[in-house]
Structure formats: C-alpha cells, structure tokens
Amino acid sequence: MDAPDVRLVAVGTALPGPPVDNAALAKRFGVDEIWEQWVDAFIGTRQRHFSVDLDSGEVRYRLADLGRIAAERAFATAGLSPGDVDLVVMGTSSPDQLMPATVNVIADQLGINGVPSFQLQSGCTGAFQALDVAHQMLSTGRHRTALVLGGDVCTKHLDLTLDPKDLTPAELVPGVMFGDGAGAALLSTEPRAGAPTIRRILVRLTGLDREPGHVVDWYGPADHHASGPATSEDYKAIEESVPTMAAEILGELQDELDWPDLDYLLPPQLSGRMTARIVESLGVPGAREISCVTSTGNTGNALPFFQFEQLLARMAPHDRALGIAVESSKWIKGGIALEMTA
Template sequence: MVDRTVHVLSAGTALPGQPVDTEALADRFGMDRLWVQWVDTFIGTRTRYLALDLETGEPRESLADLATAAATTALARARVSADDIDLVVLGTATPDTLMPATVNVVADRLRIDGVPTFQLQSGCSGAVQTFDLATSLLSTGRYRTALVLGGDVIAKHYDVTTDLRTLPPEELVNYVLFGDGAGAAVLSTEHHPTSPRIRSVLTRLAGLDRAPGQVLQWYGLADRDSARAPAQEDYKAIEERVPELADEVARELLDDLGWEHQDVDWLLPPQLSVTMTERIAERLDFPKAQEITCVGETGNNGNALLFFQLERLLDRIVAPSRAIAVAIESSKWIRSGLALELDGGV
C-alpha cells in the first residue's frame, strides 16, 4: 500500500507596517480613555496591523503583497523552490479583485505556472479548507507538494473619517477586532521525520436556518453609494455559537482518531479576540495541552490566523506530540479543524 501521508514542512507569515495599539486607534478616531479600557477589558486585543495609512486611508499593501511575502518565507524554510510546487490553494474573504483571482497573482509573482490553482472564498475557516482541499488532492498521488495560503486585508473597508462614536456596536467592534496579514504553508507527501503529519482535517457547514453572524459587503459601481454598512457583526450570536461549534469540532476530531483530551499536547484555538479565545480554550478543556495564540498581537486577521499559530507550533513541537487546531467561521457558520502528529518515526 502506498503511503500518501501529508506532512507540514513549513509555515511563513507576513504583516503590514507597524503594530497599531488601541491607544493609537483612540487618538485617530477621537475616542476617550474609557473606550480604551473597554477594549482592554472585553476584547483584550492589544495591537493589530493595518495595510493602510491610518491618517490618510491610503492603501499600502495588498493581499497579494502579503501572501507573496509569506509564501516566500515558507518556501525557503521548506527548502523547496517554486518549481517543486504542484498546486496552490488560497483561502480569503477579502481578495484584492474579483478577477483575476488573487491566488493567480501570487503564483505569478512566485514564478509558479502550469499547475492547478484554487481560491476559496471563506472567512476564518478558509485556512482549514485550504488544507482540506490540498490534502485531498495530494492523497490521490497525482501531486507531491502543495503551497497553501490564507490571508485577509480587512482595512480596505475602513473609513478613516468615520466618527466611531456614532457607530452601532455591530459596526464599531470591527475597528477593534480586525487586522491584516497573510500566511502560507508547504505540504508534502514526502516523508519528513521532523515535520508533523496531518492526521485529520474537518470542515462542515453548520448554518442551516441560522442568520449570518457576520456580513462583509462588496460594492460595485452601481451601489458604491449605498447606505449599507461595509461590515457588520452579531457579536452576541458569535459569543454564543463559536464556543459551542469549537467544542463540536474538537470532539469530532478526537473521535475520528481515537484520541482522548489528555492525549493532546498542543491546542490552537479559534482567534476571534483574546477574551473569546480564553473562553473557548477553557471550554475545550485539554488538560495537558499548551495553547498557541497570536490574536492579542496580530489582531483577528482572518484566514492568516491559523498560519501564525502553525508557525509558532513548528518552532516548538518535538516528538512525540499531538496538536489540535480549531477555526470557526461566523459568516454562515462553518466549523473546521485539523489534527497534527509528530511521532519522530523513520
């Protein structure tokens, strides 16, 4: 029997500019100290990175810029070249353009050609979906090495002239939670004893008859002056649903592999905000697992988050180790996750 186990060889990430702390947001938008304290207490995110000039609103970096940088790092760490890549998959909720697909712009910049490319339109679960699609294709034996990417540039929806004091909570929260960034990973069917193998990947739509928890608009010329809010979030619904869905993902992954909670050494929980991450990790209750979280520093940069967590995991994991990662999309409720194992076998 041919072994087509998929290994995660490397991860790379990219962030735009310098970190923007909550005090800088408050100064720019005229918010007071009480607002800063509210963010610190109920959100917990300390900094985020924005791909625009906060003073002028001018864009500085695109998703393609960030994804290319992250991919370049991942390829170098994996010691593979663009010529070694057999397929490319990008997950994002905020492509640079509807056409051409951002994944193809990135591939072109990396000098990758003549291979299948896929762009998955999705929220935070899109990162896991790239692994789902890539591992499925790699397991057919037709391909050997895949480049998977995830990222979002949400700041392009910012109006830096907005008076935040006039915004309803479902719009205001987006200025605090989100940031921009991109990540990449190299997957391979070649055996690498120092690289964790993917044991299971799960993505499931869970939004039947449920209203979206988040809406991100796309404006064309015909409706560019629409009064619709560019981004809205039902934070109360997310607070209620995301921990529940995360628990379902973790249990399904464990059941699939026959693992127990105490068998897991590393936990990569959903990264909506610091306070939500703490709440979810407590509910998941992995008693031995070390938690890898990044949202306090990076902000919620959507499909990039899993790659920032993987980058940290790969720097620290030693055999034998088992890891569980969970990502939940609240736009139409998708639960997703993956399980990794490093056993150090030859």
C-alpha cells in the same frame, strides 16, 4: 495502494507595517481613554497590523503582497523553491479583486505556472478549507508539493472618516478586532524530518436556516449608493455559538482519532477575551495553548498559519496537536489534527 501521508513541511507569515495598539487607535479617532479601556476589556486585543496608513489613507500592502512575502518565507524555511510546487490553493474572505483571483497574482509574482490553482472564498475556516483541498489532492498521489495560502486584508472596509462615537457596537467591533495578514504553508508527500503528518482535516457547513453572524458587502457601480456599513457583526450570536461549536469540533476529532490526550491546542482566534473563554470552556488538561490574536488582531484566514508557525518550532516526536476554527458568516466548522512521528 494506500494514500501517502501528507506533511506540513514549513510555514511563513507576513504582517503589514508596525503594530497599531489601542492607544494609537484612540488617538487617531479622537476618542477618550474610556473607549480605549472598553476595547481592552471587551475585545482583549492589544494591537493589530493595518495595510492602510491611518493618517494618510494610503494602501501600503495588498493581500497579494502579503501572500508573496509569506510564501517566500515558507520556501526559505523549507529550502524549497517555487519550481518545486505542483499545486496552489488559497483561502480568503477579502481578495484584492474579484478577477483576477489573488491566488493567481501571487503565483505569478512567485514565478509559479503550469499547475492547478484554486481560490476559496470563506471566512475564518478558509485556511482549513484550502488545506483540505490540498490534502485531498496530494493524497491521490498525482501531486507531491502544495503551496497553501491564507490571508485577509480587512482594513479595505475601514472608513477612516467615521466617528467611533456615532457607531453601533455591530459597526464598531470589526474596526478594533480585525487586522491584516497572510500566511503560507508547504505541504508534501515526501518524508521529511521535523514535519508533522496531517491526520485529519474537518470542514463542515452547519448554517442551515441560521442567520449570518458576520456580513461583508461588495458594492459595484449599480449599487454604490447602498446605505449602511460595508461590514457588520452579530457579536452576541458569535459569542454564544462559537464556544459550543469549538467543543463539538474538538470532541469529534478526539473521538475519531482516539486522542484523549493532547500536547497542543490551537483554539479559534476571534479576540483575546473570546479566545480565553473558549480555552477555559474546552477544558483540555495538559494541552499547551498556542494563541496569537492579542498581538496580531484577528487576521481571518492568516491566523492558523501564525499558530502553525509557533507549533512547528515546539513539536517533539510523538506530539499531537488539534487546531479549531469557526466561520461565523454562515457557520462552518473547521478542524485539523497534526502528529509528529518519530
């Protein structure tokens, strides 16, 4: 018996609060226009959304809140309900707690119970990894509809007491590049008009003997005294490696599927400047780029869902799209191929 096709039925997304632009960040931290211009020129991200109020430090949204909102929007778009779901998978690098798993908190808020649930901890390919798990389980024929979630709340690691002038570039970049958000997708084996078929998902660890490009620490009572920032980034290593890895992912998917021509390209969304350089280096003539990072910030595992949301509104019959993600903490390649059948 052939494996059933798995379709991307609907997507929902959620961002916390109003956008915070570079001028607002500069004003909040009392730095001059040169700092603001540095963010514009070096990072290229105009704004992002924070779950924490920058003035009061109040946590306004948790990842579970954003995940629930995104899922509710996906259900509304699809005309489905939580009762239609028989599988839930989530990818995140910043769960609300170590236990209970955030995926199960979201399921509880939605009224989902009695189904398999999985939470995968990973950086920017976590959404692809969650989609891969759901895709493989749906392909067995034992499940019909999966809710796949992805998101991150990075501002939990933002120390509002620090002075940006005292930070190294490795410490400064995460604070201006990342934002918070969540996304949800409904996958189904049921035929559905306007729902592209997932042709291939690529997930591959390639970090053997390589130093991490991104580190996020968790501190417990036994090591709360540990010095140094909770998060740091080797931006130069990322800048050097991600374009090459993106090209390898694109080439592998195109060769495997025999897709020399593409209608849509969903490139990695690290920052505005980095994404522009990657797209230029990939050189995919005729493919329309779907990017959102300049207006959302780097929302980690939420970002592919913002791209999918735009993609579903644009795809026409026979269109083909490839999405690419690179996880830089221990170097994982991620890719997805979608095709809109007639």
